[in-house]
Amino acid sequence: MRYRKLGNTGLKVSELGFGTIPILSGQVPVLPEYFSPDTDTAVAIMRKAYEFGCNFYDTAIPEEYGDAEYKLGEFVKTVDRNSVIISDKARFYGGGDIYREVLRSIENLGTKPDIYFVHQVDDSNADEVFGRGGALDALYDLKKEGKIGFTGIASHYYTVMYRAATDPRVDIIQGSGNILERGMLDRIRKEAAFRGKGIILNKVYAAGLLIGPFTIAELIGGVLEYPFSCALLGIGTFEQCEMAFSREFDPIHFEFEEVLERLRKGFEPLYKGFETPKKGSGISHKGFEPIGCDRCEKCVCPYGHEIHTSFRQYNYFNLGKEYWAAGKLKMNIEETWQDCRNCDEKSCMTECGRHLYVPGEIERIYELLQAFG
Ligand code: SF4
Numbered sequence: 245m246r247y248r249k250l251g252n253t254g255l256k257v258s259e260l261g262f263g264t265i266p267i268l269s270g271q272v273p274v275l276p277e278y279f280s281p282d283t284d285t286a287v288a289i290m291r292k293a294y295e296f297g298c299n300f301y302d303t304a305i306p307e308e309y310g311d312a313e314y315k316l317g318e319f320v321k322t323v324d325r326n327s328v329i330i331s332d333k334a335r336f337y338g339g340g341d342i343y344r345e346v347l348r349s350i351e352n353l354g355t356k357p358d359i360y361f362v363h364q365v366d367d368s369n370a371d372e373v374f375g376r377g378g379a380l381d382a383l384y385d386l387k388k389e390g391k392i393g394f395t396g397i398a399s400h401y402y403t404v405m406y407r408a409a410t411d412p413r414v415d416i417i418q419g420s421g422n423i424l425e426r427g428m429l430d431r432i433r434k435e436a437a438f439r440g441k442g443i444i445l446n447k448v449y450a451a452g453l454l455i456g457p458f459t460i461a462e463l464i465g466g467v468l469e470y471p472f473s474c475a476l477l478g479i480g481t482f483e484q485c486e487m488a489f490s491r492e493f494d495p496i497h498f499e500f501e502e503v504l505e506r507l508r509k510g511f512e513p514l515y516k517g518f519e520t521p522k523k524g525s526g527i528s529h530k531g532f533e534p535i536g537c538d539r540c541e542k543c544v545c546p547y548g549h550e551i552h553t554s555f556r557q558y559n560y561f562n563l564g565k566e567y568w569a570a571g572k573l574k575m576n577i578e579e580t581w582q583d584c585r586n587c588d589e590k591s592c593m594t595e596c597g598r599h600l601y602v603p604g605e606i607e608r609i610y611e612l613l614q615a616f617g
């Protein structure tokens with residue numbers, strides 16, 4: 245296992261960390277899939293990772309990750325506390341709320357979290373989080389009181405991550421990226437404001453969906469060139485643990501086109517079985533091409549359509565998460581499709597480094613959903 249600096253915290257973290265979603269038990273609507281091991285088994289899996297050199301474990305409160313927080317607490321009791329770094333998070337945006345949640349997490353874990361993140365920060369809650377008396381102020385106070393080690397912001401949005409990077413109260417930033425959705429990683433690599441912050445990367449496997457078209461070694465090796473501190477891998481079985489942590493991976497560079505070509509092959513089984521499109525849908529096999537969006541989030545739509553999310557769900561849909569992605573795809577797609585058809589400015593395309601013709605891609609998604617009903 246290799247280790248990297250965690251920003252300016254003075255900590256060194258394993259290059260690969262343990263994401264605890266897959267060890268949870270219960271009924272929690274979350275990706276990736278989870279395996280519901282009992283506590284003893286979950287602890288044994290985390291210990292195995294520890295023996296391979298993993299020292300970073302990430303979890304969230306029970307409403308988000310089921311009983312994973314308790315299980316992590318049980319694991320920590322079995323090792324030297326100073327040899328592991330525990331990161332925790334909660335989706336609360338007001339100062340009082342997150343303060344209360346941190347105290348509850350300390351009880352559930354039986355120890356103080358080394359890092360606490362405000363989870364899922366986006367444009368709708370960022371002003372509250374970063375504002376006076378918001379969640380970030382509370383985490384900063386908790387750090388001064390010694391109840392947590394460091395403060396963090398976790399988000400899927402570059403605008404939020406950049407705001408966190410320029411805020412001196414923030415120590416660590418958590419965001420997502422992988423060999424397909426690499427646009428944010430490319431931006432972080434170029435932007436000086438992120439230097440000095442610890443960067444935790446999640447969704448390296450795209451919630452498991454890129455496993456198949458790519459091997460684990462390719463997915464991990466393909467992100468190693470980026471300047472993160474620790475890449476989280478969701479682990480729920482001994483086998484997954486061994487695959488992820490038992491050896492060092494070599495960095496691999498994939499051109500974006502190579503990634504798309506692989507995805508195309510991953511899409512084939514689905515469109516081969518879909519030879520009779522719904523009458524009048526107008527859909528052709530070309531409708532199942534991957535959308536070559538790298539999720540850089542430079543596209544801004546004056547109508548507020550979050551097109552990169554639609555593109556992501558489309559690709560996830562075609563990689564076999566129909567039930568999960570279709571529901572999200574359906575949200576606002578008709579409205580987006582209508583607006584794109586009537587849109588003159590098409591300002592979303594101005595900064596698109598992948599030169600996507602956005603209305604055409606939206607049309608494809610719309611057709612796909614029409615065809616699937
Ligand atoms: S084409 Fe116009 S309406 Fe459609 S996403 Fe782009 S800016 Fe928005």
Ligand code: SF4
Binds near residue numbers: 539551555
């Ligand atoms: S559509 Fe283009 S600008 Fe928008 S996230 Fe994708 S690659 Fe980036």
